[in-house]
Amino acid sequence: MRFPTDVLTVLTDPRTVIRNDLVRVPFELDRTVYQRLNVVLKEMGGRWDGRQAVRAHVFPHRIEEHFRQCLAAGEYPTRYEQGWYPTPHPLVMQMCDLAGIYAGMTVLEPSAGAGALTAELARRGGVVDSVELDPHRAALLREQGDSRKVIGGNFLDLDPLDYESGFDRVVMNPPFANGLAHIRHALGFMKPDGILVSVMSGSLKWATDKASEAFRMEVEEVGGEIEPLPDDAFAVSGTNVRTCLVCVPGYPGGPLRTHDWHQRQPRQLDLFAA
Numbered sequence: 001m002r003f004p005t006d007v008l009t010v011l012t013d014p015r016t017v018i019r020n021d022l023v024r025v026p027f028e029l030d031r032t033v034y035q036r037l038n039v040v041l042k043e044m045g046g047r048w049d050g051r052q053a054v055r056a057h058v059f060p061h062r063i064e065e066h067f068r069q070c071l072a073a074g075e076y077p078t079r080y081e082q083g084w085y086p087t088p089h090p091l092v093m094q095m096c097d098l099a100g101i102y103a104g105m106t107v108l109e110p111s112a113g114a115g116a117l118t119a120e121l122a123r124r125g126g127v128v129d130s131v132e133l134d135p136h137r138a139a140l141l142r143e144q145g146d147s148r149k150v151i152g153g154n155f156l157d158l159d160p161l162d163y164e165s166g167f168d169r170v171v172m173n174p175p176f177a178n179g180l181a182h183i184r185h186a187l188g189f190m191k192p193d194g195i196l197v198s199v200m201s202g203s204l205k206w207a208t209d210k211a212s213e214a215f216r217m218e219v220e221e222v223g224g225e226i227e228p229l230p231d232d233a234f235a236v237s238g239t240n241v242r243t244c245l246v247c248v249p250g251y252p253g254g255p256l257r258t259h260d261w262h263q264r265q266p267r268q269l270d271l272f273a274a
């Protein structure tokens, strides 16, 4: 959800205090602006605490980093909408550590949002290519300049064979609605000895549908891991959805369809070549 312009102006005013678990506006506001601000802060999970010593919107967790991301993006996730849940900073660090990002590595972020992951990947020296469906967020990613290349569009429409070689790492937090399809597709862009690290819906650990069971078996076969994250891992992003962390190391010749697998398949067109 986009911040109304007047609310964004208040929240980015240098006098506004956004610290620890609270937002305090220590100056007079027009009544309608205050009402709009109140709605936004409540949608983001805050509640007004009118006690003399507090007089602020208070959240059940630390919010500075989350607000920094949202204000930079000009939008915020609410409990009413699906889609953009920026990865909280401690989890970003955990994912980048797990992926083992070194300077000069090529990294794919296939659903990059407003760049929570790309910022840290680039800070560690990764050469990052990003994909983002939402045009507003894709434009932000370009402005931020962390990525070598930003593709605005549907990642599932990209063809791994349009890339001469795969990526050393894939680091992602895809939309959960079809997260497994995103992870499977992303593996097609990874070098056979690469590593993929992804946040995913916690149900991937126990779901009994064929796709989830097959994926768990393949991950186990290549020595990967699917670990549950704490229940409140995304609380700061306004959701208590259960999540897990998937880490898949490449395994040359293994069951995963990484970039080399695609390269070994005959191109559709070749089948009809004279």
Ligand SMILES: C[S@@+](CC[C@H](N)C(=O)[O-])C[C@H]1O[C@@H](n2cnc3c(N)ncnc32)[C@H](O)[C@@H]1O
Pocket (backbone or CB within 6 Å): 083, 084, 085, 086, 087, 110, 111, 112, 113, 114, 115, 116, 117, 131, 132, 133, 134, 137, 153, 154, 155, 156, 172, 173, 174, 175, 176
């Ligand atoms: C859960 S958010 C995560 C954003 C970012 N990866 C992060 O960690 O903060 C998922 C993002 O994927 C984007 N998205 C959804 N479907 C997509 C698709 N088919 N191709 C590319 N991006 C997509 C959404 O617009 C959203 O910004």
